[in-house]
Amino acid sequence: MTQWQPVPRDIDAIERVSRALETAESWLIVTHERPDGDALGSALAMAHILTALGKEWTVLVDEKLPDRFQFLPLYDRIRRVDDADVGRYHDVVAVDCADEGRFAAVSRAMATDARVINIDHHQTNPRYGAAACVDAEAAATCELVYHVALALSVPLDVDLATCLYTGILTDTGGFSYPNTTRAVHQIAAELLECGVQPYDIAEPALEARSTSQMKLLQLALRDMFIAHDGRYAFISVNREMLGEAGATEDDVEGLVGFARSIETVEVGVLLRERPDGRIKASLRSKRRVDVAAIAQQFGGGGHARAAGCVLDGPLTMARQQIEAVVASVLEAMCN
Secondary structure (H helix, E strand, C coil), rough: CCCCCCCCHHHHHHHHHHHHHHCCCCCEEEECCCCHHHHHHHHHHHHHHHHCCCCCCCEEECCCCCCHHHCCCHHHEEEEEHHEEEEEEEEEEEEEECCHHHHHCCCCCCEEEEEEEEEEECCCCCCCEEEEECCCCCCCCHHHHHHHHHCCCEEEEEEEHHHHHHHHHHHHHCCCCCCCCHHHHEEEEHHCCCCCCCCHHHHHHCCCCCCCHHHHHHHHHCEEECCCCCEEEEEEEEEHHHHHHHCCCCCCCCHHCCCCCCCCCEEEEEECCCCCCCEEEEEEEECCCCHHHHHHHCCCCCCCCCCEEEEEECHHHHHHHHHHHHHEEEEEEHH
């Protein structure tokens, strides 16, 4: 095992949340809706840490989880909120949640006076909770949870390392996004020394696509719209397209990357029609546009290069609203 250990930017915040985790014997672990690799990786990494501390824990979600993350240790221990007692949990760890609304769907299981520990890396996080460690410069919430594990002297065994590596790998786009730093690579190297097998994670988490997802991609690309001198690309997915492709909501994840990947594009947007008729917008940028600032105008948030928000339908109106703001930002860049 290497002797090098990266130093967190906010050691005091790491210490605060680490000490807070020692003060209760039973914890509820929550993360955001439609959890991705960093959400599930950080939640299950926290479960491993609490186990090492001799604590009890429960991870609750409100939806079917993505099958592609079944390889994560303790994945099969995640429970649905419908199975939990109302108001049971008094101590809560929220990971990868930019605000408290991101875990509102499972809040029925929380006591009204529940204490929340907040560990997150979204720049729009208001630092809610009794103790918070929020670092927008961290590549992933799993990077922060890694530091929590070290602060609590929890051994980095292969299961914990697998969870941490998954979050870092996915939130850096396979170590290709601008948030990939020297420290990220060094943390990843240490996790590999613990026995993590990179391809066993990268293949299901980043590469594998279902047949239904490929059919959905074909339908979505058919009507892709490129504008503003090629700097803006837009993809939409409605309920009819999901039905035609035999796709699920999970199959929509990742499609926005195809809009962003066009060589001239600075901002890529995916609009997805939800079952309730509202429109989920996923925004991605390459280098210059802060899409979190755009998402905030519609009550959303996220990161400078990856953000999201929810708008009222119909799809055509949501598209016009998003495009108007993106066009204004792109125009300002040229002046």
